[in-house]
Amino acid sequence: MKLANWYWLGSAVFAASGFLVVANNETEEIKDERAKESCPVRLESRGKCNEEGGECPFQVSLPPLTIQLPKQFKKKKEVQNLKEIVSHLKKSCQDCKLQADDNRDADRSDQLLPSTGVPGQADDNRVRELESEVNKLSSELKSAKGEINVLQGRLEKLNLVNMNNIENYVDNKVANLTFVVNSLDGKCSSKCPSQEQIQSPLVQHLIYKDCSDYYAIGKRSSEIYRVTPDPKNSSFDVFCDMETMGGGWTVLQTRLDGSINFNRTWQDYKAGFGNLRREFWLGNDKIHLLTKSTDMILRIDLEDFDGVKLYALYDQFYVANEFLKYRVHIGNYNGTAGDALHFSKHYNHNLKFFTTPDRDNDRYPSGNCGHYYSSGWWFDACLSANLNGKYYHQKYRGIRNGIFWGTWPGMSEGHPGGYRSSFKEAKMMIRPKHFKP
Numbered sequence: 001m002k003l004a005n006w007y008w009l010g011s012a013v014f015a016a017s018g019f020l021v022v023a024n025n026e027t028e029e030i031k032d033e034r035a036k037e038s039c040p041v042r043l044e045s046r047g048k049c050n051e052e053g054g055e056c057p058f059q060v061s062l063p064p065l066t067i068q069l070p071k072q073f074k075k076k077k078e079v080q081n082l083k084e085i086v087s088h089l090k091k092s093c094q095d096c097k098l099q100a101d102d103n104r105d106a107d108r109s110d111q112l113l114p115s116t117g118v119p120g121q122a123d124d125n126r127v128r129e130l131e132s133e134v135n136k137l138s139s140e141l142k143s144a145k146g147e148i149n150v151l152q153g154r155l156e157k158l159n160l161v162n163m164n165n166i167e168n169y170v171d172n173k174v175a176n177l178t179f180v181v182n183s184l185d186g187k188c189s190s191k192c193p194s195q196e197q198i199q200s201p202l203v204q205h206l207i208y209k210d211c212s213d214y215y216a217i218g219k220r221s222s223e224i225y226r227v228t229p230d231p232k233n234s235s236f237d238v239f240c241d242m243e244t245m246g247g248g249w250t251v252l253q254t255r256l257d258g259s260i261n262f263n264r265t266w267q268d269y270k271a272g273f274g275n276l277r278r279e280f281w282l283g284n285d286k287i288h289l290l291t292k293s294t295d296m297i298l299r300i301d302l303e304d305f306d307g308v309k310l311y312a313l314y315d316q317f318y319v320a321n322e323f324l325k326y327r328v329h330i331g332n333y334n335g336t337a338g339d340a341l342h343f344s345k346h347y348n349h350n351l352k353f354f355t356t357p358d359r360d361n362d363r364y365p366s367g368n369c370g371h372y373y374s375s376g377w378w379f380d381a382c383l384s385a386n387l388n389g390k391y392y393h394q395k396y397r398g399i400r401n402g403i404f405w406g407t408w409p410g411m412s413e414g415h416p417g418g419y420r421s422s423f424k425e426a427k428m429m430i431r432p433k434h435f436k437p
């Protein structure tokens, strides 16, 4: 008998005997209840079996059969369930993927990005693209920040430059007008009908910035004149020295007789005090305006009680505004009295702030030089020159708080009995650097 036939036969018997599958905790058994009474395997001749075909002359009787299945077999149902879940998930995943593809297609149509054809790779590429875009934008932002800073700096510079330019422009225009009007004034004959108008007080105020402008139109007497150094500010009176060294000098300060007290407050020194024909301080605001509008030189004249007269000339003199504490800029020295304003490294009045007994801007940390020396001045810590000191009519003793010029002959030497020299006269005056007498 062939093996295939045996197999077919066995299957048929299994089916006929109605196997029952019973599950317990440990094993699964397949039992045939009726098989308990059956005999061992028998092979019998059965003529009745399939008589028509004549192919089944024997019948096989099998003994009772018990098959032990491994305990993992009970998972069959769970496996089935898992299979179902997996197939469900597969379907969901496919739906999901379709949806994602749809979205990606939509994105692509918006941004016109090339497709790689592989979904995972496409995502990676997209992320890389976004990353590089973010990096690019970030670096662009950084450089934009830098540019903004640079532009801001330039804007601040331009603002300053523009303010200075505008001031200079206005000053130049006024200077040109002054020149034109002055030359017209010179050409005008007595018949000139507009002469009266040109000489009106308003025009005069716009024209004469300092005493040199009066000198330029032929004024030769040392007198009080009205000047307008800065058209934006009001005019004021000054005393003009039209005799000393070619004339044209605007006088800032004079000491003659001690009639005026120079131990004064910040406010007094700011506004000016005294008598323009005798002793006075012109005023720090006015000195600022005069020295701001034109490049000025400074001349100092001194005379002691022995009748010695000497002078000091500085080729630049400028006093800043009140906000900058009237800081003084003093140029190079020339003259006979000695360079007391730049006396030494430790006593130098150049670039010092103004100090008064009630306003300490000096470089002396332990006190106020203005208070100690009874005056307002551009103190260092404290002085090698002070033309605003107390007026002594003769030699004096004690604190050196008189009018002082450190380079004066014999000034710094000791005197018998500790006496100190003073000055009979002192004068400070300015004139434009390019003035031609």
Ligand SMILES: [Ca+2]
Residues within 6 Å of the ligand: 360, 361, 362, 363, 364, 365, 366, 367, 368, 369
């Ligand atoms: Ca001080």
